[in-house]
Amino acid sequence: MDLSVVVPTLNARDRLAATLDALSAHAPNVEVVVVNGPSADGTSGLVRDHPVVDILLELSERNVNAARNAGLAAATGDVLALLGQASCVREGWVDALRDGIANADAVTGPIHRDVAGGHTTEAVERRRIRGRDVTYFDGGNVAFTRDAIEALDGFDEYLETGAARDAAHRLAGMNRPVSWQSGMAVVRTDADDVTHRVAADADVPLWGVKYRSLAYRLAKNYGVHPTVPYRLGRHALTDALGVAKDVLTGDERPSEWAANGNAVLRNAARGVRDGLSARRSDGPPRRNPNGVSQRMDRTLARYD
Template sequence: MELSVVVPTLNARRRLARALDALDTHLPDVEVVVVNGPSSDGTSGLVRDHPAADVLLEIPERNLNASRNAGLAAATGDVVAFVDHRSVVREGWYDALAAAIEAGADVVTGPVHRAVSGGVTTEECERETVAGRDVRYFDGGNVAFTRAAAEALDGFDEYLETGAARDAAHRLAGLDTRVVWEPAFAVLRADGDDVPDRVAETPEGSATGLKYRALAYRLAKNYGVSLSVAWRAVRHALREAGAAARDVLDGDETPSSWLSRGRAVLTNAVSGVEAGLRARRRDRTPTRNPNGVSSRMDRAMSRYDL
């Protein structure tokens, strides 16, 4: 197995240093491609001096999925893994991946252990059936694809600012690929002390708004419009509204902010459905990715072989 590890990053120098240190310790002989968005915290200098990094790509876009796709296009391995700048690979990560690939897996994912006060909490395997598809979700910061599976997906959908890994999980289910959950394929994630990436402060650009735009987009793009799929989106929105209403009753949120969140959900859901149906028309193949690697081969970026 020839493995490449892609590490997208943006303004997270300290966290990235920990991620690269772990790769250098546990995977010293694999290709590591770091894709740096327009960071302003000295990330480029860190990467150039770090022994784990083999390739540094500098791109002008702040879109995580643009970074993932740029790294995928540059990687040379027959297996490509994605580890985000917060994720520290654990001992046994490589062996678990190699065993799963040898056993015939197309995609390998595993738990993300999150550091919390007093210990860690661990994500569990998440899967569901949607319109007859068995969808197994994965964290985009701890996943590996065979080259064939990555090319069948055409990478991640760059329309999405959030939720692209879940979109890819739906598309993998449609492509009938074998997605394997390996408990030993684990990373530890801690937020660290970097300044967090900012989300736009307008209601339409809030985290809630982006979440529902992504949800509506991936459902419309992958499944079209049907009553069962529409009800799935409505059910998510009702749960969001119920949680917000409880916050209002508890005094943690004002009625005006609750209404603002509601408008953000509705506006972004409608926008996501429209964009998803356009994307579905643009790519009628099972790949369902009109905004993938192949559409961005002329991407502006600088490459440094280290």
């Protein structure tokens, strides 16, 4: 197995250093591609001096999916892994990855998050949607065969969040299995996707970002089907009830609750519109009009 590991990063110098040190200790013979952009905390110097890094790409965009795609395009391995900027691999990570990818198109594993008094661990998440068996994965701990990445055309750069879940839906639509390996574990100390939010949309409430993403990927993957409003409505009702409890306890103001509800409705409608447009733009099985092949000019500088 010829393995490449892509690590997107943005303003996380100290956490990235720990991630690179863990790769050096537990995956010393893999190709490491770091995609930085645009950090202002000395990340570039750290990466250029770290012995485990083979390629550094500098980007001007803050979108984590643009960084992922740029790294995937530059990597040379026949197996391509994505690792979060604050996700430290553990002993046995490479062996578990190798075992999982032997009989699947993608492989993922648990993420341990440090909390007071110990850590929490994510379990495998699976859903059956319109006849598809979808195995979800985190974009900060997953590996693909090169053939699978090329079939997906990488990640959909329209999405600010949830692109890994979108890719999971698309893999399921191609009947490409995703393996879960408990030994392919990482320890994470922050939420990687949040730090890569697109600056141009910084004025959009997080509720709006969430529902635009959810609506877009549902409409793009499943079209005009009852499952789209059903799943949107179920998520919205659950979230609305949770926030309503905060209003009753005084932790949330009614005006903020109303504003968030308005953001949900507006962005869900926009997401459905854009998702249907994307569905028409790129048909099955890929469903990715904003992937690697569409954006080959993103890298500002490359250091080998």
